[in-house]
Amino acid sequence: MSLTTVAGPPLLTHMPHHSTPLDLAFHALSDPTRRAVVSRLAEGEVPVSVLAEPFDMALPSFAQHLKVLEDCGLIASEKRGRSRWCRLVQTRFNEAADWMETERRSWAGRLDRLEVYLDKAERK
Amino acid sequence: MSLTTVAGPPLLTHMPHHSTPLDLAFHALSDPTRRAVVSRLAEGEVPVSVLAEPFDMALPSFAQHLKVLEDCGLIASEKRGRSRWCRLVQTRFNEAADWMETERRSWAGRLDRLEVYLDKAERK
DNA sequence: CAGATACTAAGGTATATGCCTTAGTATATT
Protein backbone atom coordinates (compact mmCIF):
# COMPACT_ATOMS: atom_id res chain seq x y z
CA MET A 1 0.00 0.00 0.00
CA SER A 2 1.11 3.55 -0.61
CA LEU A 3 0.64 6.62 1.49
CA THR A 4 1.98 8.94 -1.16
CA THR A 5 -0.39 11.59 -2.34
CA VAL A 6 -2.10 10.63 -5.55
CA ALA A 7 -2.83 13.45 -7.95
CA GLY A 8 -6.41 14.26 -7.01
CA PRO A 9 -8.96 16.12 -9.04
CA PRO A 10 -7.99 19.73 -9.68
CA LEU A 11 -8.98 22.00 -6.81
CA LEU A 12 -11.47 24.57 -7.90
CA THR A 13 -11.06 27.80 -6.04
CA HIS A 14 -14.02 29.84 -7.08
CA MET A 15 -14.86 32.78 -4.98
CA PRO A 16 -18.33 32.46 -3.51
CA HIS A 17 -20.48 34.68 -5.66
CA HIS A 18 -20.63 38.07 -3.99
CA SER A 19 -23.52 40.02 -5.43
CA THR A 20 -23.94 43.77 -5.33
CA PRO A 21 -27.28 45.45 -4.54
CA LEU A 22 -27.73 46.23 -8.23
CA ASP A 23 -27.12 42.59 -9.18
CA LEU A 24 -29.70 41.48 -6.68
CA ALA A 25 -32.26 44.10 -7.70
CA PHE A 26 -32.07 43.23 -11.39
CA HIS A 27 -32.15 39.56 -10.59
CA ALA A 28 -35.26 40.11 -8.50
CA LEU A 29 -36.92 41.97 -11.36
CA SER A 30 -36.13 39.21 -13.86
CA ASP A 31 -39.08 37.15 -12.70
CA PRO A 32 -42.62 38.00 -13.87
CA THR A 33 -44.19 37.05 -10.56
CA ARG A 34 -41.88 39.39 -8.71
CA ARG A 35 -42.37 42.23 -11.18
CA ALA A 36 -46.12 41.79 -10.79
CA VAL A 37 -45.73 42.08 -7.02
CA VAL A 38 -43.71 45.26 -7.41
CA SER A 39 -46.38 46.67 -9.74
CA ARG A 40 -49.13 45.73 -7.39
CA LEU A 41 -47.45 47.33 -4.41
CA ALA A 42 -47.63 50.70 -6.12
CA GLU A 43 -51.12 50.86 -4.66
CA GLY A 44 -49.78 50.67 -1.11
CA GLU A 45 -49.46 48.04 1.58
CA VAL A 46 -50.90 44.60 0.88
CA PRO A 47 -50.89 41.44 3.04
CA VAL A 48 -49.13 38.35 1.66
CA SER A 49 -52.27 36.28 1.18
CA VAL A 50 -53.92 39.03 -0.88
CA LEU A 51 -50.75 39.56 -2.92
CA ALA A 52 -50.58 35.83 -3.59
CA GLU A 53 -54.16 35.42 -4.81
CA PRO A 54 -53.63 36.05 -8.56
CA PHE A 55 -50.85 33.48 -8.79
CA ASP A 56 -51.30 29.80 -9.52
CA MET A 57 -48.58 28.74 -7.16
CA ALA A 58 -48.29 27.15 -3.73
CA LEU A 59 -47.99 29.74 -0.99
CA PRO A 60 -44.49 28.69 0.10
CA SER A 61 -43.31 29.16 -3.47
CA PHE A 62 -44.82 32.61 -3.55
CA ALA A 63 -43.28 33.42 -0.18
CA GLN A 64 -39.86 32.61 -1.65
CA HIS A 65 -40.41 35.31 -4.25
CA LEU A 66 -41.24 37.78 -1.52
CA LYS A 67 -38.08 36.78 0.30
CA VAL A 68 -36.02 37.50 -2.82
CA LEU A 69 -37.65 40.92 -3.09
CA GLU A 70 -37.15 41.66 0.58
CA ASP A 71 -33.57 40.37 0.74
CA CYS A 72 -32.54 42.72 -2.02
CA GLY A 73 -34.34 45.64 -0.40
CA LEU A 74 -37.02 46.21 -3.04
CA ILE A 75 -39.79 45.59 -0.54
CA ALA A 76 -40.18 45.61 3.21
CA SER A 77 -42.73 43.83 5.34
CA GLU A 78 -44.14 43.82 8.80
CA LYS A 79 -46.24 41.30 10.63
CA ARG A 80 -49.52 42.52 12.05
CA GLY A 81 -51.51 39.85 13.79
CA ARG A 82 -51.25 36.78 11.63
CA SER A 83 -50.79 38.61 8.34
CA ARG A 84 -47.62 40.07 6.95
CA TRP A 85 -48.05 43.40 5.18
CA CYS A 86 -45.72 44.26 2.32
CA ARG A 87 -44.75 47.59 0.84
CA LEU A 88 -42.37 48.88 -1.79
CA VAL A 89 -39.06 50.45 -0.83
CA GLN A 90 -38.28 53.32 -3.17
CA THR A 91 -34.53 53.65 -2.73
CA ARG A 92 -33.40 50.28 -4.07
CA PHE A 93 -35.80 50.48 -6.97
CA ASN A 94 -34.52 53.94 -7.83
CA GLU A 95 -30.91 52.77 -7.81
CA ALA A 96 -31.75 50.29 -10.56
CA ALA A 97 -33.93 52.74 -12.49
CA ASP A 98 -31.24 55.42 -12.22
CA TRP A 99 -28.60 53.07 -13.57
CA MET A 100 -30.78 52.42 -16.58
CA GLU A 101 -31.49 56.10 -17.19
CA THR A 102 -27.82 56.91 -16.91
CA GLU A 103 -27.02 54.31 -19.54
CA ARG A 104 -29.78 55.58 -21.76
CA ARG A 105 -28.45 59.13 -21.56
CA SER A 106 -24.91 57.94 -22.09
CA TRP A 107 -25.98 56.28 -25.29
CA ALA A 108 -27.91 59.33 -26.41
CA GLY A 109 -24.79 61.37 -25.66
CA ARG A 110 -22.80 59.36 -28.14
CA LEU A 111 -25.44 59.81 -30.81
CA ASP A 112 -25.39 63.55 -30.18
CA ARG A 113 -21.63 63.67 -30.60
CA LEU A 114 -21.96 61.63 -33.75
CA GLU A 115 -24.50 64.11 -35.13
CA VAL A 116 -22.21 67.01 -34.38
CA TYR A 117 -19.44 65.19 -36.21
CA LEU A 118 -21.65 64.45 -39.19
CA ASP A 119 -22.83 68.05 -39.22
CA LYS A 120 -19.26 69.27 -39.43
CA ALA A 121 -18.41 66.76 -42.12
CA GLU A 122 -21.42 67.89 -44.10
CA ARG A 123 -20.49 71.54 -43.91
CA LYS A 124 -17.05 70.87 -45.38
CA MET B 1 -41.79 -11.40 -6.66
CA SER B 2 -44.49 -8.95 -7.60
CA LEU B 3 -45.20 -7.25 -10.88
CA THR B 4 -47.83 -4.98 -9.43
CA THR B 5 -47.09 -1.29 -9.74
CA VAL B 6 -45.57 0.09 -6.61
CA ALA B 7 -46.52 3.66 -5.77
CA GLY B 8 -43.63 5.51 -7.40
CA PRO B 9 -42.42 9.00 -6.73
CA PRO B 10 -44.95 11.66 -7.70
CA LEU B 11 -44.62 12.72 -11.32
CA LEU B 12 -43.50 16.29 -11.59
CA THR B 13 -45.09 18.05 -14.49
CA HIS B 14 -43.42 21.43 -14.53
CA MET B 15 -43.78 23.51 -17.59
CA PRO B 16 -40.41 24.28 -19.13
CA HIS B 17 -39.57 27.82 -18.08
CA HIS B 18 -40.88 30.16 -20.76
CA SER B 19 -39.29 33.55 -20.30
CA THR B 20 -40.53 36.86 -21.68
CA PRO B 21 -38.18 39.43 -23.26
CA LEU B 22 -38.41 41.53 -20.10
CA ASP B 23 -37.45 38.54 -17.94
CA LEU B 24 -34.43 37.89 -20.10
CA ALA B 25 -33.37 41.53 -20.24
CA PHE B 26 -33.45 41.97 -16.47
CA HIS B 27 -31.73 38.67 -15.98
CA ALA B 28 -29.01 39.75 -18.38
CA LEU B 29 -28.55 43.01 -16.45
CA SER B 30 -28.27 41.20 -13.12
CA ASP B 31 -24.62 40.36 -13.74
CA PRO B 32 -21.90 42.99 -13.23
CA THR B 33 -19.82 41.77 -16.15
CA ARG B 34 -22.76 42.09 -18.49
CA ARG B 35 -23.73 45.52 -17.18
CA ALA B 36 -20.15 46.64 -17.70
CA VAL B 37 -20.34 45.44 -21.29
CA VAL B 38 -23.55 47.36 -21.84
CA SER B 39 -21.95 50.47 -20.34
CA ARG B 40 -18.87 50.09 -22.46
CA LEU B 41 -20.87 49.67 -25.65
CA ALA B 42 -22.29 53.15 -25.21
CA GLU B 43 -19.11 54.30 -26.93
CA GLY B 44 -19.96 52.36 -30.07
CA GLU B 45 -18.91 49.11 -31.67
CA VAL B 46 -16.20 47.08 -29.99
CA PRO B 47 -14.69 43.70 -30.94
CA VAL B 48 -15.01 40.83 -28.48
CA SER B 49 -11.33 40.62 -27.59
CA VAL B 50 -11.20 44.34 -26.72
CA LEU B 51 -14.42 44.09 -24.73
CA ALA B 52 -13.03 41.13 -22.82
CA GLU B 53 -9.72 42.76 -21.83
CA PRO B 54 -10.75 44.32 -18.50
CA PHE B 55 -12.15 41.06 -17.16
CA ASP B 56 -10.22 38.43 -15.28
CA MET B 57 -12.00 35.56 -16.90
CA ALA B 58 -11.31 32.94 -19.57
CA LEU B 59 -12.50 34.05 -22.98
CA PRO B 60 -15.11 31.29 -23.37
CA SER B 61 -16.64 32.38 -20.06
CA PHE B 62 -16.80 35.94 -21.28
CA ALA B 63 -18.27 34.81 -24.58
CA GLN B 64 -21.10 33.15 -22.65
CA HIS B 65 -21.97 36.53 -21.17
CA LEU B 66 -22.09 38.03 -24.64
CA LYS B 67 -24.35 35.22 -25.74
CA VAL B 68 -26.76 35.98 -22.89
CA LEU B 69 -26.79 39.64 -23.93
CA GLU B 70 -27.28 38.80 -27.57
CA ASP B 71 -29.93 36.12 -27.00
CA CYS B 72 -32.08 38.58 -25.11
CA GLY B 73 -31.61 41.25 -27.75
CA LEU B 74 -29.64 43.78 -25.70
CA ILE B 75 -26.69 43.62 -28.06
CA ALA B 76 -26.06 42.51 -31.63
CA SER B 77 -22.84 41.42 -33.24
CA GLU B 78 -21.33 40.86 -36.59
CA LYS B 79 -18.22 39.03 -37.65
CA ARG B 80 -15.68 40.99 -39.66
CA GLY B 81 -12.59 39.08 -40.56
CA ARG B 82 -11.68 37.09 -37.49
CA SER B 83 -13.13 39.52 -34.96
CA ARG B 84 -16.72 39.83 -33.89
CA TRP B 85 -17.89 43.40 -33.38
CA CYS B 86 -20.59 44.08 -30.80
CA ARG B 87 -22.99 46.98 -30.45
CA LEU B 88 -25.90 47.89 -28.21
CA VAL B 89 -29.47 47.46 -29.37
CA GLN B 90 -31.58 50.29 -28.09
CA THR B 91 -35.07 48.83 -28.30
CA ARG B 92 -34.71 45.97 -25.83
CA PHE B 93 -32.89 48.16 -23.36
CA ASN B 94 -35.60 50.79 -23.62
CA GLU B 95 -38.31 48.25 -22.95
CA ALA B 96 -36.73 47.47 -19.62
CA ALA B 97 -35.96 51.09 -18.79
CA ASP B 98 -39.51 52.09 -19.74
CA TRP B 99 -40.98 49.44 -17.48
CA MET B 100 -38.97 50.87 -14.60
CA GLU B 101 -39.96 54.44 -15.34
CA THR B 102 -43.60 53.44 -15.59
CA GLU B 103 -43.40 51.83 -12.19
CA ARG B 104 -41.64 54.80 -10.74
CA ARG B 105 -44.35 57.14 -12.03
CA SER B 106 -47.07 54.79 -10.88
CA TRP B 107 -45.65 54.94 -7.40
CA ALA B 108 -45.27 58.71 -7.52
CA GLY B 109 -48.89 58.83 -8.65
CA ARG B 110 -50.02 57.14 -5.50
CA LEU B 111 -48.02 59.52 -3.37
CA ASP B 112 -49.59 62.44 -5.19
CA ARG B 113 -53.07 61.13 -4.55
CA LEU B 114 -52.14 60.60 -0.92
CA GLU B 115 -50.95 64.20 -0.68
CA VAL B 116 -54.18 65.45 -2.18
CA TYR B 117 -56.04 63.38 0.36
CA LEU B 118 -53.96 64.67 3.24
CA ASP B 119 -54.39 68.22 1.95
CA LYS B 120 -58.14 67.85 2.01
CA ALA B 121 -58.05 66.28 5.44
CA GLU B 122 -55.93 69.15 6.68
CA ARG B 123 -58.27 71.81 5.34
CA LYS B 124 -61.26 70.32 7.17
C1' DC C 1 -60.78 25.69 24.00
C1' DA C 2 -61.47 23.74 18.99
C1' DG C 3 -60.93 24.89 14.50
C1' DA C 4 -59.77 27.92 10.82
C1' DT C 5 -56.47 31.14 8.88
C1' DA C 6 -52.01 32.95 7.60
C1' DC C 7 -47.99 32.18 7.20
C1' DT C 8 -43.06 29.62 8.05
C1' DA C 9 -39.65 25.84 8.14
C1' DA C 10 -37.53 22.06 6.06
C1' DG C 11 -36.26 19.37 2.54
C1' DG C 12 -36.73 17.41 -2.40
C1' DT C 13 -36.29 17.65 -7.67
C1' DA C 14 -35.25 19.42 -12.29
C1' DT C 15 -33.05 22.88 -14.56
C1' DA C 16 -30.11 26.96 -15.13
C1' DT C 17 -25.97 29.73 -14.21
C1' DG C 18 -21.17 30.99 -14.06
C1' DC C 19 -17.09 29.58 -14.08
C1' DC C 20 -13.48 26.36 -15.93
C1' DT C 21 -10.51 23.46 -19.45
C1' DT C 22 -9.35 21.41 -23.75
C1' DA C 23 -9.78 21.22 -28.48
C1' DG C 24 -11.37 22.88 -32.56
C1' DT C 25 -12.05 26.46 -36.95
C1' DA C 26 -11.43 30.49 -39.56
C1' DT C 27 -8.73 34.42 -40.71
C1' DA C 28 -4.70 37.26 -40.70
C1' DT C 29 0.52 37.88 -40.65
C1' DT C 30 5.27 36.79 -41.80
Next chain:
DNA sequence: AATATACTAAGGCATATACCTTAGTATCTG
Protein backbone atom coordinates in the same frame (compact mmCIF):
# COMPACT_ATOMS: atom_id res chain seq x y z
C1' DA D 1 3.14 27.48 -45.96
C1' DA D 2 3.73 28.06 -40.94
C1' DT D 3 2.39 30.49 -37.12
C1' DA D 4 -0.38 33.56 -34.53
C1' DT D 5 -4.84 35.53 -33.51
C1' DA D 6 -9.69 35.57 -32.47
C1' DC D 7 -12.99 33.33 -31.51
C1' DT D 8 -16.27 28.78 -30.99
C1' DA D 9 -17.70 24.13 -29.52
C1' DA D 10 -18.14 20.77 -26.09
C1' DG D 11 -18.29 19.13 -21.76
C1' DG D 12 -17.50 19.32 -16.57
C1' DC D 13 -18.31 21.12 -11.80
C1' DA D 14 -20.39 23.71 -7.86
C1' DT D 15 -24.03 26.41 -6.70
C1' DA D 16 -28.45 28.73 -7.28
C1' DT D 17 -33.32 28.96 -8.76
C1' DA D 18 -38.12 27.86 -9.01
C1' DC D 19 -41.09 25.02 -8.22
C1' DC D 20 -43.14 21.34 -5.09
C1' DT D 21 -44.90 18.79 -0.59
C1' DT D 22 -45.47 18.00 4.21
C1' DA D 23 -45.44 19.63 8.67
C1' DG D 24 -45.10 23.02 11.80
C1' DT D 25 -46.33 27.82 14.67
C1' DA D 26 -48.82 31.78 15.62
C1' DT D 27 -53.13 34.29 15.77
C1' DC D 28 -57.91 35.02 15.27
C1' DT D 29 -63.13 33.26 15.50
C1' DG D 30 -66.88 30.94 17.29
